[in-house]
Amino acid sequence: MYFRVMHTMARILPHYTYEDYRQWEGQWEIIEGIPYAMSPAPLPYHQFIAGNLHSVFWEALKGNSCGCRVYQPIDYLIEEDTVLNPDLLIVCKPIAKKFLDFPPVLVAEILFPSTALKDRHTKYAWYQKEGVKYYLIVDPDEKLIEKYVLSAENEYVKQEHLSTFQLTDYCAIQVEMSAIWE
Secondary structure (H helix, E strand, O other): OHHHHHHHHHHHOOOOOHHHHOOOOOOEEEEOOEEEEOOOOOOHHHHHHHHHHHHHHHHHHOOOOOOOEEEOOOOEEEEOOEEEOOOEEEEOOOOOOOOEOOOOOEEEEEOOOOOHHHHHHHHHHHHHHHOOOEEEEEEOOOOEEEEEEEOOOOOEEEEOOOOEEEEEOOEEEEOOHHHHHO
């Protein structure tokens, strides 16, 4: 049903691509050719959580020679008409272009009232389809983190006490997630 509706909408709405996106001012995402404004700017508490989340993962990766790096929003080009900007990513291969064009190992989205539905459903489906191994949904209001791990069947399975992330065969990190609220 979802894809039939989206297909009909695509015939009514303009269809944008990465080339169009590059010309726009401000923060945007494109999902199947439909633009989504990333404004208003995140609230201070959202940014506080984002900074802490980045610090926790950066600290876990510091001194590790596995080549994995943590990034705050960068363009993740999935298809010519789908560009996402996760709040946090961990990538374990070099990024050779001005955008990421392969799945990161970990993505975290911090819920914001205007983006929560998209983060929990649309982006969840894209990350799962693309093979992002770990997906974290961070709820600042409830001080909860939903942790999903990609199964062998390429479906997300919710994990209750996930604190060790096996990023690659030779790179595992231990993260104390409760530190992001402090």
